[in-house]
Amino acid sequence: MAGIVSYGAYIPLFRLSRAEIARAWGCAAPPGERAVASYDEDSLTMAVAAARDCLKGVDRALIGGVYFASTTAPYKEKQTAATVAAVLDLPMHVFTADFSGSLRAGTNALKAALDAVSSGSAESILVCAADVRLGYPSGPAEMNFGDGAVALLVSRGQTIAEIKHFDSRFYEIQDTWRSDEDTFVRSAEDRFAMEEGYVEVMVEGVAAVLKKYGLATGDIARFALNSPNARQLRSVVQKLGLDEKTQVRDVLHASVGDTGCAMSLLGLVAALESAGVGETILLACYGNGCDVAILETTERVTSVSACRGVEKRVASKDLLRNYEQYLRWRELLPLQPPARPPIELKMPSPAAQWREVPWEMRLTGTRCLNCSTPQYPPQRVCVNCHAKDRMEPYRFSDVPARVFSFSHDYVTQTLDSPVTVTFVDFEGGGRIMCDMTDRDPVEVQVGMPVEMTFRRLYYVGGVYNYWWKCQPVRC
């Protein structure tokens, strides 16, 4: 039977205390903090990070499809799933598709993956869901939203959890939306949206599925539910008569927030991380309707490496200095321009970008067949032995590395001054000059271990320019 073979999660390093947001606006705040994507992250880069977490130890040649789900994809027209597949170094025949439009995009993609795998049209599908949604400054959504991503590998056989049932219902209501001209998510009047939207449909949807398959709430070990905030989640829990402490165990609202279409799947990953063998998990996601899945864990669930998933990413965090830093990173305030002409960032040449996909997107260099020296970017004449055209591809993205040298550049323009520039030396050879992200400048040292992370360098001329940076090893 088809199900989940592997999972991965990504929660950005930075958190913003809700009390700090309340400090800025002089209002009351719910407890806890929310996750904030770094200034160089978006739904695409976070999906890549979650996918890399998910694919640790997985043979990438067996993947037949990549589904990317988000309400905040970087482009309205240009497929994100294709970029994710390229970055992951997947073969060209992989089927890619983007899912969007509602918070159910993540579970919609999961359903599509399940159907593809069950029908035999694909051996396995990688489902990625990520969101960086913006709430209006000073509004409740700004406090309750959080940024994050999740990845699930769906296949037949070798599963850690089988997907027994998947049911869905749609529901037309204008409760939460963002038009093609909006930057911020809009909401209808709070009690209407809660009572007639989220709570009503979630409770009805879950209850109907339980009834359909002859299950009682007590038969379900864990419920993985998305929710706009802790209060509305509690309302659903109470109406369904669930035990919040044992059956829900929400870890997201306290430190991450509502991660949009990634949220219910992150809840599922959190459930799988602590699940025992033969447990039933109910996944439910609300968004213009409700998707509900019933999963059952297999004996493999306890042997998943602890190096991945939600728990470690939630625990690994750093606090934003203040709310103003959030505004700066999301570019929500016009700022004083530098007292000199801005550095002219040129639009990357589409032809050059296309030509360089293998080594820019995948961080693939070459290794000399004559002297075995890895080098980046790819060289035709070896830097060491000068042999010509005796090279094989060599991917650096997952190779452990250390800082060979660094500087903190305080004068260049950036949303996150200073820019930390590094020379990174890879285990087994090879050196790359790149920026370091998600670092505390005072902790950067020669020799510190780093890992590579796919980030957005800048946006110019309507083009997002992505490449790799290093970061201190996180978990």
Add this chain to the structure above:
Amino acid sequence: MDSIKDKVAIVGMGCVKFGENWGQSLEDMIIDAAYEAFEDAGIEPHDVQAAWWGSVFAGESGSIMSTPLKLAYIPVTHVENQCATGSEAIRGAAYAVAAGVYDVVLAVGAEKLKDSGYSGLPQTRPVCTWSYRLTTQTPAAGFAMMATGYFAKYGLSFEEGKRLLAQIAVKNHHNGSLNPKAHFQREITLEQAINAPMVSYPLGLYDCCGVSDGAAAAIITRADLAKNFRSDPIYIKAATICQGGREGWLSQVYDLAHVEETYRGGVAAYREAGITDPRKEISIAEVHDCFSITELTIMEDLQFSERGKAGEDIEAGTFTLDGSLPVNTDGGLKCFGHPIGATGLRMLYEVYKQLQGKAGERQVKNPRLGLTHNQGGEPGAATVSVLIAGNELG
């Protein structure tokens, strides 16, 4: 392989005051530098048979230089080789004379950087090659990483490293204070240098050279004709350019505590000039102190100091005006300023004046051989020139 040694001579030079020359255009500075050189050589502009024009930012073609000077339908070659551009113009002019094609040629380098509005250099990064590196870091960061690398390799703490580098800035500010053509003519203290605002860790404000407007020019002729122009011509002993394959950015072999191109360029120049003990034989050196760390590593790469020991020579005052090997007697890039295309010619201007005994308050005693050195690009991927000149044949 033959050598340029003693084949050509410099018989006239000019250099404008470097700085934020708001009131002067590029053309004004080209005219002032070239006419000072014409006058110094005792020639008329129409005596020039060919010209070499060095500039990175001024625009395309030799006509940028021939237009203000109204050169009369002679060949003008535009050269660009990063910070070695001015030296490349001298080299091209010298080689043409050595080839016997021309008798009297002009080399000019100039840059009008301050109109750009930048405190650093305008961006020139290419889009199509190395586009992955389109990050926003400044050149200061590239050199700052060499400071981090040098401190790490030789076990210097941040405080020890900063103090060492500060002494270089203090020395160059002292020399600049004696030079009426320098951009900055003000002494600074060690504390000022150490405590200045950070530009790119660990380099602070006084570890970085000035970005200036400026122009400089040279008249070059055959060595055997030189005394027809003046009694004290300066002879070129070596003129080299050295470029690597960006090994330092690609390979872990590179230690980021020296610049291989400077070392190899020095070796090639010493061979060409017949110099076996540079520390003893070179009388003065004008080197590319774009950042304080660069001057420190150049002392070792040009074999003035042993590896890792430049600090000891700096502490001993070896490179001060009164030392045994004065370096950057005119204030260097730090204080004279750094209009890229003019810098190599400006260095030669100081060496020329020193070798003629006309360097005023900065005059060193009985110099015989002077060296100029430019280093473009960044550590690990540099473009280097080394030129050696002397006031005697042989």
